[in-house]
Amino acid sequence: xxxxxxxxxxxxxxxxxxxxxxxxxxxxxxxxxxxxxxxxxxxxxxxxxxxxxxxxxxxxxxxxxxxxxxxxxxxxxxxxxxxxxxxxxxxxxxxxxxxxxxxxxxxxxxxxxxxxxxxxxxxxxxxxxxxxxxxxxxxxxxxxxxxxxxxxxxxxxxxxxxxxxxxxxxxxxxxxxxxxxxxxxxxxxxxxxxxxxxxxxxxxxxxxxxxxxxxxxxxxxxxxxxxxxxxxxxxxxxxxxxx
Numbered sequence: 001x002x003x004x005x006x007x008x009x010x011x012x013x014x015x016x017x018x019x020x021x022x023x024x025x026x027x028x029x030x031x032x033x034x035x036x037x038x039x040x041x042x043x044x045x046x047x048x049x050x051x052x053x054x055x056x057x058x059x060x061x062x063x064x065x066x067x068x069x070x071x072x073x074x075x076x077x078x079x080x081x082x083x084x085x086x087x088x089x090x091x092x093x094x095x096x097x098x099x100x101x102x103x104x105x106x107x108x109x110x111x112x113x114x115x116x117x118x119x120x121x122x123x124x125x126x127x128x129x130x131x132x133x134x135x136x137x138x139x140x141x142x143x144x145x146x147x148x149x150x151x152x153x154x155x156x157x158x159x160x161x162x163x164x165x166x167x168x169x170x171x172x173x174x175x176x177x178x179x180x181x182x183x184x185x186x187x188x189x190x191x192x193x194x195x196x197x198x199x200x201x202x203x204x205x206x207x208x209x210x211x212x213x214x215x216x217x218x219x220x221x222x223x224x225x226x227x228x229x230x231x232x233x234x235x236x237x238x239x240x241x242x243x
Contacts, residue, residue, distance in 0.1 A: 010215060014208050014228035018235040022202035029200065031146060032101045037178075038147040045148060046141040050134055056156060057167060063133045064168035065140060066159050068092045068123040069113035070206060073213040076143040077136040079126035084217060085159035085166060091119035092221060094189050095173050096152055097181040102200040110196035110203040111181060111189060113210070114152040114173040122219045125159045125168050137169075144171055151179035186223070190230035194238070204231055 034040050054060050066087060067075065096112040104110030115121060128136045141154070152171040159166040173180055184192075196203040211228045214221055 010220075012208070012211060012215070012225075012228055012232075014204065014211070014232040014235075016208070018232050019202065019205045019208050021235055021239045022197050022204050024197050024199060024201065027200065032199070034147040038149070041141070041145055041148045043138065046138045046145070047134065049141065049145075049154070050137050053154060053156070053169065060133070061130065062166075063128045063130075063137070064125045064159070064166050065128070065137075066123055066125050066157060066168040066170035068115060068121050068170065069210055071126075071140075071144075072124050072217075073209045075126060077139040078129055078132065079136075080129050081127040083125045083159075083161040083164065083166070084122065084219060085125045085161035085168075086120055086122050087115070087157050087159055087170070088120045090115040090117060090121055090157065090170075090172060092121045092123070092224070093173070094184075094193070094227075095181050097179055099196070099198065101198055103198040103203050103206055104196040105198060108195040108197065109192075110198060110206075111184075111192050112206075115157075115170060116173050116182075117175070122214075122221070124217065124219075125161060125166050150174070151177035186226055186230060190227055190234060193227065194231045194234035204235060207231060 031040070065071070066085065069092065092113055093116040094111040094113055095116050096114040098104065098109035099112055100106050100109045103112070152173045154169050155172050156167050157170050159168045193203040193207050207224065207228055211221070211224050214224070
Protein backbone atom coordinates (compact mmCIF):
# COMPACT_ATOMS: atom_id res chain seq x y z
CA UNK A 1 0.00 0.00 0.00
CA UNK A 2 1.23 3.51 -0.77
CA UNK A 3 0.04 6.70 0.82
CA UNK A 4 0.78 9.68 -1.40
CA UNK A 5 0.07 13.34 -0.80
CA UNK A 6 0.24 15.12 -4.15
CA UNK A 7 -0.62 18.77 -4.63
CA UNK A 8 -0.18 21.29 -7.36
CA UNK A 9 3.21 22.80 -6.50
CA UNK A 10 3.87 26.52 -6.29
CA UNK A 11 6.00 27.96 -9.08
CA UNK A 12 9.73 27.60 -8.50
CA UNK A 13 12.17 30.08 -9.98
CA UNK A 14 14.78 27.33 -10.47
CA UNK A 15 13.74 25.29 -13.50
CA UNK A 16 14.86 22.69 -16.01
CA UNK A 17 16.11 25.60 -18.11
CA UNK A 18 18.60 26.58 -15.43
CA UNK A 19 19.67 22.97 -14.86
CA UNK A 20 20.35 22.53 -18.61
CA UNK A 21 23.19 25.07 -18.47
CA UNK A 22 25.11 22.86 -16.03
CA UNK A 23 25.04 19.43 -17.68
CA UNK A 24 28.32 17.47 -17.49
CA UNK A 25 29.97 16.34 -20.71
CA UNK A 26 29.29 12.70 -19.81
CA UNK A 27 26.85 11.27 -17.23
CA UNK A 28 28.24 8.23 -15.43
CA UNK A 29 26.89 6.03 -12.64
CA UNK A 30 30.30 4.35 -12.23
CA UNK A 31 31.68 4.36 -8.72
CA UNK A 32 34.84 6.49 -8.51
CA UNK A 33 37.76 5.53 -6.31
CA UNK A 34 37.26 6.54 -2.66
CA UNK A 35 39.06 9.62 -1.33
CA UNK A 36 42.20 9.20 0.74
CA UNK A 37 41.42 7.79 4.17
CA UNK A 38 38.26 5.97 3.05
CA UNK A 39 37.71 2.52 1.55
CA UNK A 40 35.04 0.99 -0.66
CA UNK A 41 32.43 -0.81 1.44
CA UNK A 42 31.80 -4.50 0.78
CA UNK A 43 28.59 -6.50 0.95
CA UNK A 44 29.87 -8.00 4.19
CA UNK A 45 30.38 -4.49 5.62
CA UNK A 46 26.80 -3.54 4.83
CA UNK A 47 25.33 -6.73 6.29
CA UNK A 48 27.38 -6.31 9.47
CA UNK A 49 26.11 -2.73 9.86
CA UNK A 50 22.54 -3.89 9.26
CA UNK A 51 22.86 -6.65 11.88
CA UNK A 52 24.17 -4.14 14.44
CA UNK A 53 21.27 -1.75 13.72
CA UNK A 54 18.69 -4.52 14.03
CA UNK A 55 20.00 -5.36 17.49
CA UNK A 56 19.02 -1.84 18.60
CA UNK A 57 15.27 -2.33 18.11
CA UNK A 58 12.87 -4.64 19.91
CA UNK A 59 10.49 -5.43 17.04
CA UNK A 60 12.03 -5.62 13.56
CA UNK A 61 8.68 -6.62 12.03
CA UNK A 62 8.24 -3.33 10.14
CA UNK A 63 11.34 -1.58 8.85
CA UNK A 64 11.12 1.97 7.54
CA UNK A 65 13.67 4.46 6.30
CA UNK A 66 13.27 8.23 6.34
CA UNK A 67 14.15 10.24 3.22
CA UNK A 68 14.95 13.96 3.37
CA UNK A 69 16.85 14.55 0.11
CA UNK A 70 17.56 12.58 -3.04
CA UNK A 71 16.08 9.39 -1.56
CA UNK A 72 12.69 11.10 -1.94
CA UNK A 73 13.02 11.16 -5.72
CA UNK A 74 15.37 8.18 -6.09
CA UNK A 75 14.62 5.73 -3.26
CA UNK A 76 17.28 3.16 -4.33
CA UNK A 77 15.29 0.16 -3.10
CA UNK A 78 11.83 -1.42 -3.01
CA UNK A 79 9.10 -0.14 -0.72
CA UNK A 80 5.47 -1.08 -0.07
CA UNK A 81 4.23 2.07 1.68
CA UNK A 82 5.19 5.70 1.94
CA UNK A 83 4.07 8.41 4.36
CA UNK A 84 4.87 12.06 4.86
CA UNK A 85 6.37 12.48 8.31
CA UNK A 86 8.14 14.77 10.74
CA UNK A 87 11.40 14.09 12.58
CA UNK A 88 12.16 16.28 15.59
CA UNK A 89 15.66 17.04 16.76
CA UNK A 90 17.21 16.98 13.28
CA UNK A 91 17.03 19.35 10.33
CA UNK A 92 17.84 19.10 6.62
CA UNK A 93 21.12 20.86 5.85
CA UNK A 94 23.68 21.22 3.09
CA UNK A 95 26.41 20.22 5.51
CA UNK A 96 28.05 17.21 3.81
CA UNK A 97 31.11 18.27 1.87
CA UNK A 98 33.11 18.55 -0.07
CA UNK A 99 31.92 16.48 -3.03
CA UNK A 100 34.37 16.53 -5.93
CA UNK A 101 33.12 13.43 -7.72
CA UNK A 102 29.38 12.81 -8.19
CA UNK A 103 28.06 16.39 -8.19
CA UNK A 104 31.20 18.45 -7.94
CA UNK A 105 34.79 18.81 -9.08
CA UNK A 106 38.12 19.84 -7.59
CA UNK A 107 37.54 23.35 -8.97
CA UNK A 108 33.92 23.59 -7.80
CA UNK A 109 33.13 20.98 -5.13
CA UNK A 110 29.54 20.33 -4.15
CA UNK A 111 27.62 20.18 -0.87
CA UNK A 112 25.16 17.38 -0.21
CA UNK A 113 22.20 17.18 2.15
CA UNK A 114 22.32 15.34 5.47
CA UNK A 115 20.41 15.64 8.72
CA UNK A 116 22.13 17.85 11.28
CA UNK A 117 21.23 18.27 14.94
CA UNK A 118 18.53 20.69 16.01
CA UNK A 119 15.16 21.79 14.72
CA UNK A 120 12.94 19.42 12.76
CA UNK A 121 12.57 17.98 9.29
CA UNK A 122 9.58 17.04 7.17
CA UNK A 123 10.24 14.23 4.74
CA UNK A 124 9.03 10.85 3.55
CA UNK A 125 9.05 7.50 5.37
CA UNK A 126 9.23 4.35 3.24
CA UNK A 127 8.32 0.88 4.53
CA UNK A 128 10.38 -1.99 3.17
CA UNK A 129 8.82 -5.31 2.10
CA UNK A 130 8.93 -7.55 5.18
CA UNK A 131 10.28 -10.56 3.29
CA UNK A 132 13.17 -8.65 1.67
CA UNK A 133 14.33 -6.26 4.37
CA UNK A 134 18.02 -7.12 4.47
CA UNK A 135 18.55 -7.19 0.70
CA UNK A 136 16.81 -3.83 0.31
CA UNK A 137 18.81 -2.29 3.13
CA UNK A 138 21.98 -3.51 1.42
CA UNK A 139 20.87 -1.69 -1.74
CA UNK A 140 20.15 1.43 0.30
CA UNK A 141 23.53 1.28 2.04
CA UNK A 142 25.33 0.67 -1.26
CA UNK A 143 23.88 3.97 -2.42
CA UNK A 144 24.37 6.01 0.76
CA UNK A 145 27.48 4.42 2.27
CA UNK A 146 29.63 3.37 -0.67
CA UNK A 147 32.71 4.49 1.24
CA UNK A 148 33.61 3.85 4.85
CA UNK A 149 33.92 5.17 7.47
CA UNK A 150 30.75 7.11 6.68
CA UNK A 151 30.44 10.83 7.38
CA UNK A 152 26.69 10.38 7.82
CA UNK A 153 26.11 6.95 9.37
CA UNK A 154 22.64 5.40 9.69
CA UNK A 155 20.69 5.72 12.92
CA UNK A 156 17.15 5.21 14.17
CA UNK A 157 14.88 8.24 14.50
CA UNK A 158 11.23 8.67 15.44
CA UNK A 159 8.96 9.84 12.63
CA UNK A 160 5.53 11.30 13.39
CA UNK A 161 3.10 10.65 10.53
CA UNK A 162 -0.41 11.75 11.46
CA UNK A 163 -1.42 9.54 14.38
CA UNK A 164 1.36 7.07 13.59
CA UNK A 165 4.74 7.07 15.33
CA UNK A 166 7.29 5.24 13.21
CA UNK A 167 10.86 4.23 14.05
CA UNK A 168 12.90 4.61 10.89
CA UNK A 169 16.47 4.48 9.70
CA UNK A 170 17.99 7.64 8.30
CA UNK A 171 21.40 9.22 7.72
CA UNK A 172 22.68 11.93 10.08
CA UNK A 173 25.91 13.87 9.79
CA UNK A 174 28.78 13.01 12.11
CA UNK A 175 29.90 16.43 13.29
CA UNK A 176 33.32 14.99 14.12
CA UNK A 177 33.81 13.93 10.51
CA UNK A 178 36.18 15.90 8.34
CA UNK A 179 33.36 16.20 5.82
CA UNK A 180 31.09 18.21 8.13
CA UNK A 181 30.60 21.76 6.84
CA UNK A 182 28.90 24.42 8.95
CA UNK A 183 28.64 28.18 9.31
CA UNK A 184 27.90 29.01 5.67
CA UNK A 185 25.28 31.64 4.89
CA UNK A 186 22.48 30.89 2.43
CA UNK A 187 24.22 33.13 -0.10
CA UNK A 188 27.45 31.14 0.24
CA UNK A 189 25.60 27.82 -0.10
CA UNK A 190 23.84 29.16 -3.20
CA UNK A 191 27.23 30.12 -4.67
CA UNK A 192 28.33 26.48 -4.30
CA UNK A 193 25.12 24.94 -5.62
CA UNK A 194 25.03 27.19 -8.68
CA UNK A 195 28.49 26.10 -9.89
CA UNK A 196 29.19 22.51 -8.84
CA UNK A 197 28.95 19.82 -11.54
CA UNK A 198 30.17 16.21 -11.40
CA UNK A 199 29.84 12.88 -13.17
CA UNK A 200 26.22 12.38 -12.06
CA UNK A 201 25.01 15.91 -12.71
CA UNK A 202 24.93 19.29 -11.03
CA UNK A 203 24.06 20.50 -7.56
CA UNK A 204 21.45 22.74 -9.20
CA UNK A 205 19.75 19.61 -10.56
CA UNK A 206 19.93 17.97 -7.13
CA UNK A 207 18.33 21.02 -5.50
CA UNK A 208 15.70 21.36 -8.22
CA UNK A 209 14.61 17.70 -7.96
CA UNK A 210 14.51 17.79 -4.17
CA UNK A 211 12.43 20.98 -3.88
CA UNK A 212 10.14 19.97 -6.74
CA UNK A 213 9.34 16.59 -5.18
CA UNK A 214 8.88 18.04 -1.70
CA UNK A 215 6.44 20.62 -3.02
CA UNK A 216 4.50 18.00 -4.98
CA UNK A 217 4.10 16.05 -1.75
CA UNK A 218 2.86 19.10 0.13
CA UNK A 219 6.12 19.67 2.01
CA UNK A 220 7.41 23.24 1.94
CA UNK A 221 10.95 23.81 3.21
CA UNK A 222 11.52 27.59 3.53
CA UNK A 223 15.32 27.22 3.55
CA UNK A 224 15.42 25.15 0.36
CA UNK A 225 12.82 27.44 -1.22
CA UNK A 226 15.06 30.46 -0.66
CA UNK A 227 18.07 28.52 -1.96
CA UNK A 228 16.36 27.54 -5.22
CA UNK A 229 15.56 31.21 -5.84
CA UNK A 230 19.16 32.27 -5.11
CA UNK A 231 20.64 29.51 -7.26
CA UNK A 232 18.39 30.41 -10.21
CA UNK A 233 19.38 34.05 -9.81
CA UNK A 234 23.07 33.16 -9.98
CA UNK A 235 22.70 30.88 -12.99
CA UNK A 236 20.76 33.58 -14.85
CA UNK A 237 23.49 36.10 -14.08
CA UNK A 238 26.18 33.73 -15.34
CA UNK A 239 24.50 32.40 -18.49
CA UNK A 240 21.77 34.84 -19.48
CA UNK A 241 23.18 38.28 -18.67
CA UNK A 242 23.94 39.10 -22.33
CA UNK A 243 20.60 37.90 -23.73
